[in-house]
Amino acid sequence: MLKVSKLKKVYDGGVQALENVSFEVPKGQFLAVIGLSGSGKSTLLRCINRLIEPTEGKIIFDGEDVTAASEDELRHIRRKIGMVFQHFNLVQRSSVLTNVLAGRLGYVNPVWSLFNRFPASDLEKAMRELDRVGIADKAKYRADELSGGQQQRVGIARAMMQEPHLVLADEPVASLDPVLAHSIMQYLEKINKEDGVTVLCSLHFLDLVHRYADRVIALNQGQLVFDGLPQEINDEKFKEIYGRDAERVG
Amino acid sequence: MKNLRQIGKSALLGVAVLIALVIYAYGFKVTKVNLDETRSPRRQEQLVRILRALARPDLVTYDQEEYVVNAPVHVPCPAGGYEAPAPNTDEPYMIVTPACVEPGGTVVVKGFNFNPGTTGPLSFIPPSEVSLRMGNIQVGADGTFEIEAKVPKRESDENQYVRAITRKQVGGPKISQTAVDTWDKIVETVFLALLATTIGLLFAVPLSFFAARNLMKDVNSPLTVVALNLLAIPIGLYLGGRLAGWIGGLSQGIDSIVIMLLTVILGPVIAYFGLRWALPQEELTTPTLQTRVIRILGLAAVVFVAIFSLYMLSALAMRIGDALEIALGAAGFLGTFLADLGDILGMALAVITAFVGAGVLSGLAGRLGKFLVRGVQARTAKIVMIALAIISGAAIFILIMMGINWLYQFNKPELIYYWPGVLGALGGLFLGVRMKPRDPFPIGMVIYNLARTIFNALRSIEALIMVIVFVVWVGIGPFAGVLALSLHTVAALAKLYSEQVESILVGPLEAVTATGANRLQTIIYAVIPQIIPPYISFTMYRWDINVRMSTIIGFAGGGGIGFLLIQNINLLNYRAASAQMLAIALVVASMDYLSSALRERTV
Ligand SMILES: Nc1ncnc2c1ncn2[C@@H]1O[C@H](COP(=O)(O)OP(=O)(O)OP(=O)(O)O)[C@@H](O)[C@H]1O
Numbered sequence: 001m002l003k004v005s006k007l008k009k010v011y012d013g014g015v016q017a018l019e020n021v022s023f024e025v026p027k028g029q030f031l032a033v034i035g036l037s038g039s040g041k042s043t044l045l046r047c048i049n050r051l052i053e054p055t056e057g058k059i060i061f062d063g064e065d066v067t068a069a070s071e072d073e074l075r076h077i078r079r080k081i082g083m084v085f086q087h088f089n090l091v092q093r094s095s096v097l098t099n100v101l102a103g104r105l106g107y108v109n110p111v112w113s114l115f116n117r118f119p120a121s122d123l124e125k126a127m128r129e130l131d132r133v134g135i136a137d138k139a140k141y142r143a144d145e146l147s148g149g150q151q152q153r154v155g156i157a158r159a160m161m162q163e164p165h166l167v168l169a170d171e172p173v174a175s176l177d178p179v180l181a182h183s184i185m186q187y188l189e190k191i192n193k194e195d196g197v198t199v200l201c202s203l204h205f206l207d208l209v210h211r212y213a214d215r216v217i218a219l220n221q222g223q224l225v226f227d228g229l230p231q232e233i234n235d236e237k238f239k240e241i242y243g244r245d246a247e248r249v250g
Numbered sequence: 251m252k253n254l255r256q257i258g259k260s261a262l263l264g265v266a267v268l269i270a271l272v273i274y275a276y277g278f279k280v281t282k283v284n285l286d287e288t289r290s291p292r293r294q295e296q297l298v299r300i301l302r303a304l305a306r307p308d309l310v311t312y313d314q315e316e317y318v319v320n321a322p323v324h325v326p327c328p329a330g331g332y333e334a335p336a337p338n339t340d341e342p343y344m345i346v347t348p349a350c351v352e353p354g355g356t357v358v359v360k361g362f363n364f365n366p367g368t369t370g371p372l373s374f375i376p377p378s379e380v381s382l383r384m385g386n387i388q389v390g391a392d393g394t395f396e397i398e399a400k401v402p403k404r405e406s407d408e409n410q411y412v413r414a415i416t417r418k419q420v421g422g423p424k425i426s427q428t429a430v431d432t433w434d435k436i437v438e439t440v441f442l443a444l445l446a447t448t449i450g451l452l453f454a455v456p457l458s459f460f461a462a463r464n465l466m467k468d469v470n471s472p473l474t475v476v477a478l479n480l481l482a483i484p485i486g487l488y489l490g491g492r493l494a495g496w497i498g499g500l501s502q503g504i505d506s507i508v509i510m511l512l513t514v515i516l517g518p519v520i521a522y523f524g525l526r527w528a529l530p531q532e533e534l535t536t537p538t539l540q541t542r543v544i545r546i547l548g549l550a551a552v553v554f555v556a557i558f559s560l561y562m563l564s565a566l567a568m569r570i571g572d573a574l575e576i577a578l579g580a581a582g583f584l585g586t587f588l589a590d591l592g593d594i595l596g597m598a599l600a601v602i603t604a605f606v607g608a609g610v611l612s613g614l615a616g617r618l619g620k621f622l623v624r625g626v627q628a629r630t631a632k633i634v635m636i637a638l639a640i641i642s643g644a645a646i647f648i649l650i651m652m653g654i655n656w657l658y659q660f661n662k663p664e665l666i667y668y669w670p671g672v673l674g675a676l677g678g679l680f681l682g683v684r685m686k687p688r689d690p691f692p693i694g695m696v697i698y699n700l701a702r703t704i705f706n707a708l709r710s711i712e713a714l715i716m717v718i719v720f721v722v723w724v725g726i727g728p729f730a731g732v733l734a735l736s737l738h739t740v741a742a743l744a745k746l747y748s749e750q751v752e753s754i755l756v757g758p759l760e761a762v763t764a765t766g767a768n769r770l771q772t773i774i775y776a777v778i779p780q781i782i783p784p785y786i787s788f789t790m791y792r793w794d795i796n797v798r799m800s801t802i803i804g805f806a807g808g809g810g811i812g813f814l815l816i817q818n819i820n821l822l823n824y825r826a827a828s829a830q831m832l833a834i835a836l837v838v839a840s841m842d843y844l845s846s847a848l849r850e851r852t853v
Pocket residue numbers: 011012013015016017035036037038039040041042043044
């Protein structure tokens with residue numbers, strides 16, 4: 001359902017963040033993206049919904065060419081791709097409910113959403129999604145009144161409002177403690193297993209990869225250096241991904 | 251070696267000091283520093299007088315009671331001499347010795363029982379009752395005075411008088427006329443600032459987004475679309491203006507209040523349901539061409555109904571306002587306000603409709619442009635792009651020259667049409683040849699730079715200078731001040747605001763964009779919630795500045811308290827001027843306090 005071929009990204013300053021990255025993701029897979037800090041994980045995920053404009057290469061999502069899409073087509077593609085961020089990226093001063101409803105912006109008529117008017121069905125859906133991540137009682141709170149774990153759950157609810165076919169999660173648990181990390185990962189797992197949503201998730205900890213991912217790809221300095229099952233990452237592969245001097249923890 | 255370098259350094263320092271000295275010496279010369287003037291006794295006396303006047307602001311007056319005391323005197327001495335009758339010693343009285351004197355002689359006047367500390371004139375009153383000044387009396391603490399004075403050369407057989415008039419303040423202090431005028435004007439000043447801030451705010455908020463780099467840098471579209479828009483927007487503005495004129499004309503034909511009321515009530519209802527029908531809230535499939543055409547027609551009808559009812563509302567407000575103005579008497583200004591609001595709505599409608607026209611045509615141009623970029627063969631797309639770039643380049647240059655010609659009136663066709671047309675076409679050709687049809691043209695940055703330049707230029711012109719232009723336009727008075735201050739506020743606030751937009755967190759922006767929201771939705775959901783607190787605080791800060799500005803804008807004819815102040819200064823009426831300065835200080839200080847207190851609360 002997602003096919004990335006020969007993707008290349010060179011930033012304005014000349015930094016080559018991605019180089020000739022190609023891989024394919026079948027529907028319903030939980031794919032982990034690993035690699036050192038600065039290896040290009042965030043860049044890769046953001047190229048897929050063109051938050052970052054790829055320099056070269058092709059991305060096909062659900063049979064549509066993302067890289068060649070016009071602005072209108074791009075909006076239709078984006079609304080089917082949910083995104084979850086390391087720093088949650090909620091609008092701090094807005095209510096939790098408004099943050100979740102923002103997930104519908106790609107669907108609703110822009111004119112009505114300018115006046116903050118959403119269809120009743122969207123409101124119900126928002127409450128259902130909040131209920132699903134266990135914070136329905138916080139709907140009226142301001143986003144900055146929530147703890148980190150709760151904010152990330154709002155982020156997941158927002159992504160789920162899009163009824164996505166694909167969820168891009170960029171280090172969704174990197175700013176949470178280990179216990180919370182597992183609970184957030186379990187929500188992603190639920191989305192993946194129950195709703196059949198394809199998940200592309202960049203992760204820092206290998207134990208999380210082993211526990212949740214169906215498959216792993218690894219980046220090193222913008223190049224794809226590994227593509228396989230989590231259990232295939234042996235010591236040698238590990239050194240290839242993380243460098244000769246890396247020590248395995250956890 | 252080391253020494254040499256140090257010497258060099260010292261020499262350099264010496265030269266720098268020398269240059270600084272010359273600069274300051276020249277500064278003294280051109281600013282005409284003159285220490286002799288500051289020491290001259292005449293100037294110092296003036297200074298003291300002004301300072302004393304300033305220290306006694308003309309705020310209160312007292313009712314005064316005059317005490318008139320007469321003492322008879324004979325000029326010259328009659329044959330048998332003259333003995334003054336014994337005065338009534340219960341009241342203030344005077345004794346003149348001698349009681350008769352030759353013309354031009356000297357008498358001693360003693361007063362008793364006067365109010366201690368009072369002063370007043372001492373006059374000689376001949377039978378004709380004209381008073382001839384003899385001197386000034388100054389009553390001591392014991393209620394007495396004594397003065398030696400010359401009697402004028404007025405001879406008469408009759409009794410003549412020496413008259414002392416002293417004044418005494420009676421009753422409590424009263425507010426002086428100056429204080430009343432000052433109060434009136436300071437109220438005017440505060441409201442002047444309020445209006446200017448409000449108007450500035452209304453315009454600056456939307457404009458600030460155009461001057462925010464982070465929002466505008468991603469705005470780009472193919473050259474074909476940009477060129478089409480350049481042509482479509484002026485035409486749209488013109489057509490919209492015509493449409494407004496036509497609907498306005500239609501609405502003026504209606505005179506019945508009942509129909510007006512009905513339209514004002516029913517119009518919005520129809521428009522709302524029309525909108526609900528024409529713009530479904532959520533749509534998963536693309537509608538067929540037929541439904542889209544029907545919907546667009548429906549939307550056009552809604553727009554017509556909306557504009558028409560707004561014109562009716564404007565007419566109704568003016569009608570009711572005029573009636574209220576007469577009916578309400580003292581509160582008639584409320585009626586005037588309503589009528590003015592109606593008038594403003596009428597004027598704004600023409601502008602809004604013109605913008606709607608521009609928006610519609612630009613939307614159509616965008617559609618057409620996208621088709622011309624993506625829907626046709628590459629060669630055709632390229633040729634169309636070059637052609638459009640040439641046409642729109644020429645059109646833009648000609649429009650600009652027409653504007654310049656309007657200012658300078660050189661009226662030479664080759665300067666207005668041919669040269670700019672050719673230059674613009676060449677520019678368009680250059681761009682068109684260099685770009686590929688699908689290449690993004692950074693129109694956002696062009697708008698950004700344009701907006702920045704305009705704001706900076708406007709901001710650098712002081713409101714005090716702008717007001718001169720507005721005084722010529724709308725006459726001397728607070729309205730000219732409001733307009734000048736508003737214009738300055740728009741530029742200043744738009745700049746401050748846009749800097750706030752530039753410093754928002756990108757995370758939420760990214761997240762909302764990722765949901766498939768369009769640019770306007772992103773601004774509403776990710777930008778605006780972030781900028782509300784700084785916008786409030788900057789508006790308050792600006793209101794504070796506007797109060798200061800409005801206190802002096804009257805110097806140039808812009809109304810407010812400055813007008814009064816400059817008048818009083820010119821009339822050398824320093825005690826009144828002092829009252830106004832005091833009022834300004836009080837208002838500015840309390841605004842300062844208020845706005846910082848409010849800002850603390852919101853941020
Ligand atoms: N906006 C940008 N402009 C220029 N260079 C950038 C930009 N964003 C990222 N880079 C560079 O691109 C490379 C890849 O960055 P990226 O953020 O994708 O890495 P990452 O794997 O997500 O790292 P981390 O684990 O720290 O989040 C880095 O060298 C980074 O410095």
